[in-house]
Amino acid sequence: MILVILSIFGLLLFALRFYQQVFIEKAAVDFCTGEKKDQAGKTLSRSGYTLPFETGVGGALLFVTSLLIITTPPWTQKLTFQKRATSWGVQILFTEHPFESDKFLVTLQDERPKTPVPIKDIVITLSQEEERIGPVVPEVEKRFEGGYVFSKNFLSPPGLWKLEIVARRLGAYDATATFQVEYPRELETTKVDPNKRTFGLFEVFILAIGLGMVILSLGLYRFSRNLHEACLDLRSGRTRSQESDFLQIPTMLPKNPNKFPNVPSLSRRSWLMSLLGLAVVSLFIWELQAKVLQSDFQRLCQRHGHFWHQMAPMRNGKIVSPHIVMGCTVGEGQFHFADIREYVYFLQTQTKEPEQVSAPHPIH
Known part of the structure; x- marks a missing residue:
């Protein structure tokens, strides 16, 4: 979710840059060439606020993303091993415990609303016919309402194990289930390696965004180059087909700053706009983190x-x-x-x- 929020503010930063590139820069060239001078001057006067605000937004995003980068990424390994059965409206799940590496987890919940089922007691019996082991009744610990764990060490030696589960309920029929598990081979073959990289839909999406940004950047560059060439051509009398030299721009502009009365300088208000952009984005993301992005847990x-x-x-x-x-x-x-x-x-x-x-x- 935090990536979605950052993407939204990234679009805001892109919109600000697009405005500076397309409108402010064009106004500067129009002012330079004398075309629509009054209107161009009004547009230029806004740049004293929009440019610092863009700087503040960029600084805030850089700060937030830097915090995400230095944060240790959480464990992403997926445990897909699961046995499922239904008995008298109760769904019984047998899985590895996702956060206790040496435990199995048995979960009982209503089949329809998926809510925990109150259990009076539970009996789990293990047996392995090949080695003539069992029945073995492991010690079971309650982890939460409808959730019980027992140690993987009871499934020793490796091989095909039979699990029988009986959950006794008050005022209702007992929920029962029987599972066959090839331990540990079946568990190992269902694990997903988090370090294994695949080229999927997400990678295609990111690649398309990157390609789109490259194309857009080239378009903005050509737009900016044409504006500068137009300004240089009109001031030097050259044709547009001649090669433009961007280093000549400072020598062609008037040295007297009073001839550009509408061009703003970095005043105190400009710095305040930069700080405003930094504060607004940072506080907004902070509030979203506290009220929207935080889980119920x-x-x-x-x-x-x-x-x-x-x-x-x-x-x-x-x-x-x-x-x-x-x-x-x-x-x-x-x-x-x-x-x-x-x-x-x-x-x-x-x-x-x-x-x-x-x-x-x-x-x-």
């Missing part, structure tokens, strides 16, 4: 007096993933949440230990 985090920044996910003072992610840090770094559901559950439990959900008996 970030606002919730800051409202409770916690810190929103990039850091490795942590639980109880231990790093649970080597990847740097944006999230909410609680206390002095004891917890760093990258999932709003886990953060909300943490607030509800008020720093209590994660709930241990044990199975009363294995599934056969």
Whole structure:
């Protein structure tokens, strides 16, 4: 979203430059040649404000983009492994935990509204027929309402594992699911390498913008060159076919500045316009960042007096993933949440230990 906002202000900067190039410069040439001198003088008088304002807008955009460049980019690896089943209106998802590298995540939610399902308890049973292992009932921890994790170490040794899940609900039928997982091969083949570059629609879009800017720049250059040649031709009596020498421009202009009464100088008002452009754009982007660009997660985090920044996910003072992610840090770094559901559950439990959900008996 921040890139969209910067693009909008980039268009503002482009519009200002286009105005200076097409109107102000043309007015300067008209004033130089004596054509439409009064109208050209009025147009030139605005340049004392538009040029400094353009400078201020450019400075603000440079400042904001420099902050984006020096900020550590968040982790972009995509985990596409997912097993899905539906039982009695409950959707059961079995995935890798995106922010805990050694955990699997089981999520239960209503099939239609996609809201969490309150669970009385959950039983997960693992077995591997090839090695005659199981049934094994791993210890399960509750991370949020309808979300439970267990360690990947229970799927050892590698091979084809069978997972059976039973979620007991109050006043409703149990939600059940059975999955077959070739571990770890199936997980590795579904991961997307963030360092692998592909040429897709986004790259085509950026290439088209770059090509368009080159063509537009060439057009503006030819427009500016023709204006200067027209001014030089009329003052020196040359034909337009003769080669123009831009170094002759200063010698052809009158040395007495009073002959250009409408041409503004860098007055105090001009500097104020430059500062105004810098302040308006910077404050506007700052307000958008605070009120529009911030996520509900970030606002919730800051409202409770916690810190929103990039850091490795942590639980109880231990790093649970080597990847740097944006999230909410609680206390002095004891917890760093990258999932709003886990953060909300943490607030509800008020720093209590994660709930241990044990199975009363294995599934056969």
